[in-house]
Amino acid sequence: MGLFDKFKKQEKTHDVFQQDLSHKESPGSVFVIHLLMREKCDMPNKEIMTSVMQKHLGDVECFCHNKDICGFAVKKHKLEFEEGLMPVQLMITGCTDREEHKIDEFTKSQMWDCMEDRDRILAECKYQVSAMDMLARGMEYKERGDMLMDYMEALVEMYPQCEAILFQTSGKMFTAAQIREHKIQRESRFIYFAVNVRFFNIEGTNDMMVDTIGMSTLYLPDLQYHFHGIDQNWIVNHAYNLLSYIYDNNNPIESGETVDGITAGKMDRNVQWKCHYEDAMIQPSRGVLDIYMNEYASGGRDY
Structure with a gap:
């Protein structure tokens, strides 16, 4: 078992939280990435989005594009459904006010990877774009992990104004610069960024x-x-x-x-x-x- 070279030092904190097991995690559920923005932005141009997605994810088809939602079918990732083989879909929402998606103190306390910038980012970034995968629950686990990290890298290129990335399931947050400049090996990305x-x-x-x-x-x-x-x-x-x-x-x-x-x-x-x-x-x-x-x-x- 080789050493995982990069980890963030965990410092003791004085925050006090209560145990609350009322929320049950749903394995395999939709994976959601939030892109945090200082200013509200428009949906990028369809041709630009498609070009960036193809660069990171191979052959894709943009099956919807408007100010509120954009969707891509990723042709190399297909699963069998009753209707036959269908490609995994990757969706991107329009930019919305983050007041609707407040982050609780419990989640904030565990943002170790950008702790020094955490409060500034959350105070300054009042808008967000959300991205998610659909029809991906049955994918082979490494295939899905690689696809999600390719998607992450496409998103920070597609949105140069993105300040930070927040992973909804794990509550892990990175600055966009940390993602754009990372040197993490391909096979280690999911553990490093998403867990x-x-x-x-x-x-x-x-x-x-x-x-x-x-x-x-x-x-x-x-x-x-x-x-x-x-x-x-x-x-x-x-x-x-x-x-x-x-x-x-x-x-x-x-x-x-x-x-x-x-x-x-x-x-x-x-x-x-x-x-x-x-x-x-x-x-x-x-x-x-x-x-x-x-x-x-x-x-x-x-x-």
Whole structure:
């Protein structure tokens, strides 16, 4: 399991949030990307949009284009339906007021990848364009992951005025410049951009929690670590490593199996941490792969 080289240092915060598992995540659901804008913009020219989409996604057909909505059929990505083979559709909305889509404090607290710019971006960007995939639920998971990241890269080229990108499922946000200038390997893009590794202190205890959100888009498991007495940034790095392993290998991990743990911040085959599938402790409600960290583990376990 190779090291995932880039991750954001997770600092302890003093925000206090309540557990709320009333919202249930829907695996495989529509993937939504929000492009945040300072100024309201018009839908780009059809020919320009088509040219950029073809550059990043291959042969596409623009089947609708007006001030409110634009849609593309991506011809190389097709799925079988009752009506026969149909291409996946990628949709883009017109620019709207972001007041209708306020971001809660819980989500804001986990925007680690642009924490220094977060408040400025959210204050200055009063408009957004939303982009999503349709008819994509049944795609092979890596094919969908690659397509979504190609789409992301097309969007920031198509909208040069875009200030930042927000992924709805994971709550992860990047500046548009971070995306335009990235050097992330193609096979690592989905984990890096679309999956959020979150960090929480458990109030009134020395316990901490690292979990992930975003893998369910591809029907892969998110992770959960409930622990104490070890640097949380080591666990964040471990989570990115494990996510990459799961993504690269179509999740071969069964309940009761083990993964390499950590010694002095590095992966160590001589340390084995047991894995079990269980319900998430922190919202949204979903199934996760819980990592039991031996002497660092917190909370009761049946294993």
